[in-house]
Amino acid sequence: MRRASREWQRLGERCMERLLFAGSLSGIVTLGAMVVFTFAAGLPVILRTGLGRFLLGQHWRPLEGEFGIAAMVVGSVFVTLGALAAAVPLGLGTAILLSEFAPPWVRRIARPAVELLAGIPSVVYGFYGLVVIVPLIRQHLGGVGFSILAGSVILAVMILPTLITIALDSLRQVPDSYRQGSLALGATRWQTVRRVVLPAARSGVVAAVVLGAGRAVGETMAVLMVTGNVAVLPESILSPVRTLTGNIALEMGYAAGEHQQALFASGIVLFILTMILNGLIQLRRVGRVAR
Amino acid sequence: MEEGLARAVLWGCLLVVLGALAAIVGHVLVQGLPGIDVDFLTTAPRASGREGGILTTIVATLYLVAGALAIAGPVGIACAIYLAEYLREGSLERIARFGVQTLAGVPSIIFGLFGFTAFVLWLGLGWSILSGSLTLAAMILPTLVKAAEEAIRAVPDSYRQGSLALGATKGQTILRVVLPVAMPGILSGVILSIGRVIGETAAVLLTAGSALGFAVSPLDSGRTMAVHLYLLAMEGISVPKAYSTSAVLILLVVGLNALATRITSRFTVRR
Numbered sequence: 001m002r003r004a005s006r007e008w009q010r011l012g013e014r015c016m017e018r019l020l021f022a023g024s025l026s027g028i029v030t031l032g033a034m035v036v037f038t039f040a041a042g043l044p045v046i047l048r049t050g051l052g053r054f055l056l057g058q059h060w061r062p063l064e065g066e067f068g069i070a071a072m073v074v075g076s077v078f079v080t081l082g083a084l085a086a087a088v089p090l091g092l093g094t095a096i097l098l099s100e101f102a103p104p105w106v107r108r109i110a111r112p113a114v115e116l117l118a119g120i121p122s123v124v125y126g127f128y129g130l131v132v133i134v135p136l137i138r139q140h141l142g143g144v145g146f147s148i149l150a151g152s153v154i155l156a157v158m159i160l161p162t163l164i165t166i167a168l169d170s171l172r173q174v175p176d177s178y179r180q181g182s183l184a185l186g187a188t189r190w191q192t193v194r195r196v197v198l199p200a201a202r203s204g205v206v207a208a209v210v211l212g213a214g215r216a217v218g219e220t221m222a223v224l225m226v227t228g229n230v231a232v233l234p235e236s237i238l239s240p241v242r243t244l245t246g247n248i249a250l251e252m253g254y255a256a257g258e259h260q261q262a263l264f265a266s267g268i269v270l271f272i273l274t275m276i277l278n279g280l281i282q283l284r285r286v287g288r289v290a291r
Numbered sequence: 292m293e294e295g296l297a298r299a300v301l302w303g304c305l306l307v308v309l310g311a312l313a314a315i316v317g318h319v320l321v322q323g324l325p326g327i328d329v330d331f332l333t334t335a336p337r338a339s340g341r342e343g344g345i346l347t348t349i350v351a352t353l354y355l356v357a358g359a360l361a362i363a364g365p366v367g368i369a370c371a372i373y374l375a376e377y378l379r380e381g382s383l384e385r386i387a388r389f390g391v392q393t394l395a396g397v398p399s400i401i402f403g404l405f406g407f408t409a410f411v412l413w414l415g416l417g418w419s420i421l422s423g424s425l426t427l428a429a430m431i432l433p434t435l436v437k438a439a440e441e442a443i444r445a446v447p448d449s450y451r452q453g454s455l456a457l458g459a460t461k462g463q464t465i466l467r468v469v470l471p472v473a474m475p476g477i478l479s480g481v482i483l484s485i486g487r488v489i490g491e492t493a494a495v496l497l498t499a500g501s502a503l504g505f506a507v508s509p510l511d512s513g514r515t516m517a518v519h520l521y522l523l524a525m526e527g528i529s530v531p532k533a534y535s536t537s538a539v540l541i542l543l544v545v546g547l548n549a550l551a552t553r554i555t556s557r558f559t560v561r562r
Contacts, residue, residue, distance in 0.1 A: 009460060012462060013460055013461065013462045016462045017377060017462075019369060020369045020370075020372050020373040020377060021373055021377070022369070023365075023366050023367075023368075023369025023370040023372075023373055024369070024370045024373035024374055024377075024378065024387045025370075025387060025390070026366045026367070026369075026370050026390075026432060027370065027387060027388075027389075027390030027391035027392075027393075027394050027432060027433065027436065028386055028387060028389065028390025028391075029390070030390070030394060030429045030432060031390045031393055031394050031397075032390075033405070033409065034397070034401065034402070034405040034429070037405050037408045037409045037413070038401065038404055038405055038408070040408075041404075041408050089304070090304050090307055090308060091304075091308075092304075093300060093301050093303070093304025093305070094301075094304045094305045094308050096301055097301035097302060097304060097305050098305070101298060101301060101302075102305070106305070109309075110305065110309070112548065112552065113308075113309055113312050114308075115548050116312060116316070116544065116545060116548060117308075117311075117312050119486050119490070119544040119545075119547070119548055120315070120316075120490070120540075120541060120544055121489065121490025121491075121492070121517050121540050121544070122490065122492065123490070123492040123517045123518075123520050123521045123524075123540075124315075124319065124490075124520070124537045124540055124541060125315070126521070126524070127319075127520060127521075127524045127533055127537050128315050128318065128319060128537075130524055130525075131524075131530065132318060157311050157315070160308055160311075164308070188293075188294045189294065190293060190294045190297040190298070191294075193297075194297075211396075214396050217398070218396075218397070218398025218399070218400065218401075219398070220398065220399065220400045220492075220493040221492040221493055221521060225521070225524065225525060245398060245400045245493070248400050248403075248404065249400060249403075249493050249496065249497075252403075252404075252407065252497055253496075263404075264404060264408070267400070267401055267404045270398060270400070270401060271397065271401050274396055274397060274398055274401075275393065275396075277396070278392070278393055278396035282389070282392060282393075
């Protein structure tokens with residue numbers, strides 16, 4: 001009797017382990033399915049057009065069967081660089097202040113603020129950009145307002161939380177003994193930060209910037225609402241642009257046939273781009289553990 | 292001299308960040324709050340959203356949240372348990388972890404494309420709450436796994452040893468001892484995921500569609516609040532209604548964040 005119940009128990013344990021094992025593969029299985037489905041839908045059009053003509057082609061004319069995404073790649077890159085130019089100094093500065101200089105009460109205010117900034121839906125940022133930033137640019141700087149600049153400003157605010165949280169984490173991980181040693185040698189607090197703390201936290205800071213870039217490249221709605229979405233190479237930061245993400249979101253609703261495949265193909269390019277950015281970070285992390 | 296300048300610049304950075312937050316939240320709330328009343332929350336939109344409230348979009352949003360959590364919740368927690376309690380370091384662990392981590396960095400529009408081919412077309416589910424839930428489940432999986440794994444790893448080993456010493460099996464220990472202790476951390480992951488589902492627009496638009504009626508069956512298309520806001524603003528339907536919808540979304544996020552903080556702080560006090 002008791003042996004029978006123990007057998008059952010063992011069976012139960014085995015079942016549970018199998019189930020949990022299946023669950024543990026959910027991430028890689030989902031990722032695999034995503035790769036298979038998007039590549040199956042998008043690869044044919046890349047092969048037919050030729051990778052070079054697809055990536056470097058300047059004309060996106062879906063109705064005439066001409067699919068070149070160069071203008072969109074440029075659009076995505078410019079908007080992202082613009083966002084980084086504003087957000088990296090601001091985010092790093094804030095992280096350094098919160099980690100090294102600010103009294104605890106400032107941290108208590110700043111933490112929920114940064115969390116709120118991270119939680120606001122991207123479409124709300126886009127709406128704010130549409131009703132406030134775009135008109136501001138139109139009135140004071142000229143042009144239509146829908147522009148690289150508007151996209152960069154909105155994106156900069158959106159990636160600030162990523163930058164601040166990750167940079168702050170890596171700064172806090174620098175052992176206090178480093179700071180004490182530097183201060184004991186007569187360095188000021190700022191000298192300590194610049195010469196000791198920042199170099200020690202370098203890999204985390206780089207990770208923060210790369211992750212921020214990844215978020216900026218992948219962001220769709222907010223950018224789409226403020227950049228004007230003209231699929232032409234931009235002339236200045238006040239020119240409207242269309243990003244890779246925006247192109248997909250705008251045209252997926254009505255695209256059919258080859259046009260739809262071409263959108264999946266631009267999805268593949270985006271996928272690979274973000275995979276590379278993520279790969280960079282994971283490689284760094286593995287390298288650090290190995291050391 | 293350099294010291295003072297550096298500090299001033301750093302404080303300036305913080306002020307700009309807080310100022311940006313205050314400007315956005317303040318502007319949206321000031322413009323949007325006056326339009327929010329009981330009617331706005333309890334009547335369906337009329338004239339494609341120009342008049343009436345946002346009731347149907349609230350229903351669709353709740354539907355999608357429930358669906359995505361029902362799918363991703365059990366799977367994600369199972370994944371976290373296996374990663375934290377069963378797996379030793381090795382190639383299998385690296386593969387499982389690589390999958391979850393890479394998924395976390397994939398842009399939401401790619402999830403939308405995937406959901407569109409896989410669920411809407413291939414499985415033939417059409418633009419529906421079900422397609423949307425499946426897609427969003429894939430999207431929130433990394434968030435759930437990460438939060439749950441961290442919470443499970445934070446449970447002190449002495450708890451496990453105590454339970455095992457009393458004769459409990461490993462499975463019993465996990466279900467009766469480890470999971471209850473880790474629950475607050477898991478819940479804050481769930482809340483974070485709810486926030487992501489509520490705010491997601493691109494992936495929802497491609498998989499759940501934008502039908503403005505009441506979603507009843509999981510196979511109905513539904514328009515969430517975020518998608519509604521996007522269409523109100525981009526198609527120039529109604530700026531006041533867009534402001535009010537934005538304000539509702541911001542208030543929801545504030546509420547969810549406060550809830551998460553309360554759960555985490557109670558958790559810390561108890562330990």
